[in-house]
Amino acid sequence: MGDSHITLVPERFAIAPAEQAFMETRMVGWMQKNGWIEKEKSDCVLSSEGGWRFTPSGSLHMTGEPEKRLLTYGFRVEKHAGKGVFTNLEGGLESACCPACGKDVERYFYDMVGEWYEADGFPPVQCPLCGVASDIRAYRLDPLWGFSQIGFEFWNTGPLRPEFVEEFTAMLGEPVRVVWAHL
Ligand SMILES: [Zn+2]
Known part of the structure; x- marks a missing residue:
């Protein structure tokens, strides 16, 4: 089975680098204080920067399920200097x-996003x-994508409890989209 991650993506397009760094520190600190992720970074996500592995109590709190014994199983923050587009990756829209007009423009949408990205x-x-x-x-996408300069990734957790997403949103202080991606 392939890896997947859920990314919590703010609705806000533009988040300057200083604010991105501040958000990362605050959200990682909050997750650590609650004991949901480990204190030290490790090779637990598919990124050269590494991430913070989920703890057994973190898994239970976030998903209601016991810890998964997977190598790739952690939290990381994706930050973009330019515009950020968080897609569902494999399979596409x-x-x-x-x-x-309500019409499906899926076959044009990748080009539309490309033009938006370059503008x-x-x-x-x-x-x-x-x-x-x-x-x-405002385009109604299935599966959902996110458009922001920051995204909070949860690798291989499976579905997050809505209560946890609410808690995360409250701590972050702004609404997020729940974006699923399969590799
Ligand atoms: Zn239209």
């Missing part, structure tokens, strides 16, 4: 519906079918 700022993105430009976050 099933559908991407325009918030104005200055965070401009609205025009629907190729009805011509109305909408905020890229």
Whole structure:
């Protein structure tokens, strides 16, 4: 079975590097204080920077399930200097519906995201079918993607308890999207 991660992605597009670093320190500190992740970084995520391995009590709290005995099983924070797009990776989108006309523009959506990514700022993105430009976050995506400069990754946990996501959101102080990705 392949690896997967859930990323909690703020709704906010732009988060400056200093704020990203502050958010990472605060959220890692909160997870450690609660004993949900280990104190030291280790090779427990698929990233050269490493991450913080989940503890047995962390697993129970976050998912309601016992700890998984996997090598890849930890928390890391993905930070982007430029714009960030958090996709579901393998398999791609099933559908991407325009918030104005409701039509599925999935086959155009990768190009639309590419143009948005290259553009200055965070401009609205025009629907190729009805011509109305909408905020890229307003397109109804299945599976869900996130658009922010920071994302909090949970590797191989399986589904997070909604109560935990609420707690995380409250600590972060802003709404997040729950983005699943399969490698
Ligand atoms: Zn449309």
